[in-house]
Amino acid sequence: MAEQYKQAGVNLEAGYESVRRIQSHVGRTKVKGAMDSIGAFGGMFDLSAYHFKEPVLVSGTDGVGTKLMIAFEMNKHDTIGIDAVAMCVNDVLVQGAQPIYFLDYIAVGENHPEVIEQIVKGVADGCVQSEAALIGGETAEMPDMYDVNHYDVAGFCVGAVEKSKLKDSRHLKVGDVLIGLPSTGVHSNGFSLVRKVLFKDNHLDPHARYAELDDQVLGDVLLTPTKIYVKPVKSLFDKVDIHAMSHITGGGFYENVPRMLKDGMGVTIDTKAFPRPKIFDFIQSYGKIETKEMYNVFNMGLGFVMAVDPADVEKTQSLLKAAGQESYVVGAVTDTGEVDVQW
Incomplete structure (x- = not known):
């Protein structure tokens, strides 16, 4: 047939x-x-x-x-x-x-x-x-x-x-604290740049192990799955008033964080407040990519951000820890109208 x-x-x-x-x-x-x-x-x-x-x-x-x-x-x-x-x-x-x-x-x-x-x-x-x-x-x-x-x-x-x-930033205010949840690596964004830098320009072997990646196989590191944040974040919904949230995907910090803000608001983000997976240093080094561009393409180790009242920070992090989720205080909401990424 x-x-x-x-x-x-x-x-x-x-x-x-x-x-x-x-x-x-x-x-x-x-x-x-x-x-x-x-x-x-x-x-x-x-x-x-x-x-x-x-x-x-x-x-x-x-x-x-x-x-x-x-x-x-x-x-x-x-x-x-x-x-x-x-x-x-x-x-x-x-x-x-x-x-x-x-x-x-x-x-x-x-x-x-x-x-x-x-x-x-x-x-x-x-x-x-x-x-x-x-x-x-x-x-x-x-x-x-x-x-x-x-x-x-x-x-x-x-x-x-x-x-x-619904979470739509209606309660967001200047002074709210940003709590960030770590990523598992590159997730699923920026791979056209990754492939250009690592494989087209530098002819690296995805099957090889590299000392800069703790002797892990490069291809395996790049294929690490995107972190799913549903369970730990959902555990907060009836216990903490989350004012706004952002999923850090393509466009990195400069495109995604503003999507959680009201007009005229901005944020400061301290990149030293959360761990940066070695794969990003690896990509940046081989590609000689400017730091600002890295934060405008990749999640750089921060996959999800939420804004809460300063009084709720300790409770939020405690609940996340109970749900098995690491978290970091990474910045605050400002009135500058700009995303100020500090590295």
């Missing part, structure tokens, strides 16, 4: 095998409200299970970017799905929403079921970490569009929050 379609580059049987392989991974993401809809035309979720009075749905969508090129080179595909989830769920978390479900989209040049399974395993791992259900997805085999060993991954997340509990 479908022999001509197979000759055109689309293997339906491989597609069926991929679906069979991923079902167990999808199953472990089931949460309250998730309905059995894998294989249906649309993913279903029963929002009434959460008993919201005035629910607001907050949506986010993103991909993994050219970090995928590192995964191809390393032939490692089991964590890239975590990145796809993280980039979406961390964004909806900023507005006070609990991620409730996720859908993925995987486009491939040729369907390799064992690779699809590894990608979806990562997606499921990310969903488990963020307590969101994987309720559907799509795999598209697109010969000629992609190389036979290449693929692209994107995701779509929906979160929900009571309207009265």
